[in-house]
């Protein structure tokens with residue numbers, strides 16, 4: 181428990197699992213009121229239960245982040261529930277399928293773009309509008325190591341996560357004078373259901389071994405490592421930091 185986000189209110193997307201659940205718990209432990217959002221009711225409600233069991237305050241709002249109308253509702257619901265939007269952790273994502281670019285159909289490319297990149301645009305658009313009205317705030321988008329370097333066999337995700345880095349820089353510039361900071365985290369391989377799914381899809385190819393071998397610190401990150409970075413970037417301790425993409429990857433990108 182710390183008080184980095186005391187008396188703040190905000191939202192976390194994709195908060196029903198992995199990094200998003202750890203993020204929602206970390207914001208609540210830091211003293212914030214948290215809107216827990218996910219496309220899945222059951223997993224989002226379970227995150228609320230976990231926060232409340234620790235004495236924190238949280239409310240579930242269902243949202244498919246690939247739908248702008250639902251994202252607008254999510255931002256409105258945060259403001260009407262807690263009176264303000266001080267922070268947002270735009271984290272929901274989907275890693276798609278693993279195949280070389282010549283084998284990827286346009287519908288798959290479109291879906292991965294919608295869930296990762298369009299969603300981040302929708303979130304930023306509606307969040308900055310709410311934050312301008314209340315005098316400022318801080319936003320963290322979840323990119324990826326795949327947003328900073330090339331990753332074989334994952335073109336749509338690779339492109340979407342690079343796009344999030346660009347959107348982060350742009351929105352930081354557009355809204356700096358309004359007191360809104362916008363940063364991203366770039367997780368390396370992190371122990372979560374998404375990572376397990378990637379390992380399963382690539383079983384027998386040596387993927388798991390090559391992922392671990394490429395991490396200088398020799399182990400996967402934990403969801404809490406990403407969550408702590410997101411909370412710190414949203415806190416006043418990072419008050420002069422905007423437009424950056426912070427790698428949380430055990431040194432992976434430095435070794436590329």
Ligand SMILES: NC(=O)c1ccc[n+]([C@@H]2O[C@H](COP(=O)([O-])OP(=O)(O)OC[C@H]3O[C@@H](n4cnc5c(N)ncnc54)[C@H](O)[C@@H]3O)[C@@H](O)[C@H]2O)c1
Pocket residue numbers: 193194195196197198199200217218219220223243244245246271272273274275295322323324325326366367368369370371372373374375
């Ligand atoms: N785990 C990793 O190794 C890793 C590495 C780099 C980046 N990331 C990124 O971190 C973020 C979280 O990943 P994770 O590993 O915790 O994955 P996860 O699969 O454990 O959790 C993702 C959550 O997002 C939700 N979600 C999926 N589609 C959604 C939609 N359209 N609208 C709203 N919610 C939706 C899911 O229901 C789930 O609760 C993603 O953006 C992912 O791309 C993960």
